[in-house]
Amino acid sequence: MNTYTGGCQCGAIRFRARGTPPDSSICHCRMCQKAFGAYYAPLVSVRGMEFEWTRGQRKTFRSSNFVNRGFCGDCGTPLTYEAPDGTALAIGAFDHPEELAPTLQWGVEGKLPYVDDLASLPGYASESDPESAEFLRTMVSYQHPDHDTDQWPPQPGEAAKRARAGEENQ
Ligand SMILES: [Zn+2]
Numbered sequence: 348m349n350t351y352t353g354g355c356q357c358g359a360i361r362f363r364a365r366g367t368p369p370d371s372s373i374c375h376c377r378m379c380q381k382a383f384g385a386y387y388a389p390l391v392s393v394r395g396m397e398f399e400w401t402r403g404q405r406k407t408f409r410s411s412n413f414v415n416r417g418f419c420g421d422c423g424t425p426l427t428y429e430a431p432d433g434t435a436l437a438i439g440a441f442d443h444p445e446e447l448a449p450t451l452q453w454g455v456e457g458k459l460p461y462v463d464d465l466a467s468l469p470g471y472a473s474e475s476d477p478e479s480a481e482f483l484r485t486m487v488s489y490q491h492p493d494h495d496t497d498q499w500p501p502q503p504g505e506a507a508k509r510a511r512a513g514e515e516n517q
């Protein structure tokens with residue numbers, strides 16, 4: 348059985364889904380744009396799957412009489428779309444979103460006029476800009492890693508210990 352894990356950016360909330368996702372989609376409706384602060388919402392249904400929250404509890408906002416939107420109360424990462432017929436999870440919140448390619452679109456009447464042209468915009472890797480390269484070189488990420496952790500954030504001593512172990516391995 349396939350296992351999919353994920354969580355919010357800060358790591359306060361983690362989840363696990365087991366089984367086969369019934370569908371994976373993007374929704375262009377205005378409610379999803381707002382809830383995700385984005386052009387559209389990438390969502391995978393976990394209906395019929397074994398699903399559990401493995402760390403923390405999401406907060407919810409009741410966006411309509413039918414739907415609750417779940418998110419991390421600490422860092423704000425959008426996490427769920429919870430409707431009477433089932434729950435869907437934000438694809439970008441998964442540890443491996445590349446495994447959850449969308450297969451259909453909803454709410455196309457709300458599609459923003461430039462969305463279809465996004466793929467044809469000029470694109471650059473972060474390192475191609477010298478300023479971003481320096482930014483990336485000196486950046487320390489506080490984002491939860493893309494896998495389950497026994498403890499998060501790491502204990503102050505732990506990070507130093509790991510850094511030393513890393514140096515010794517080099
Ligand atoms: Zn969080």
Ligand SMILES: [Zn+2]
Pocket residue numbers: 374375376377378379380388453454
């Ligand atoms: Zn929507």
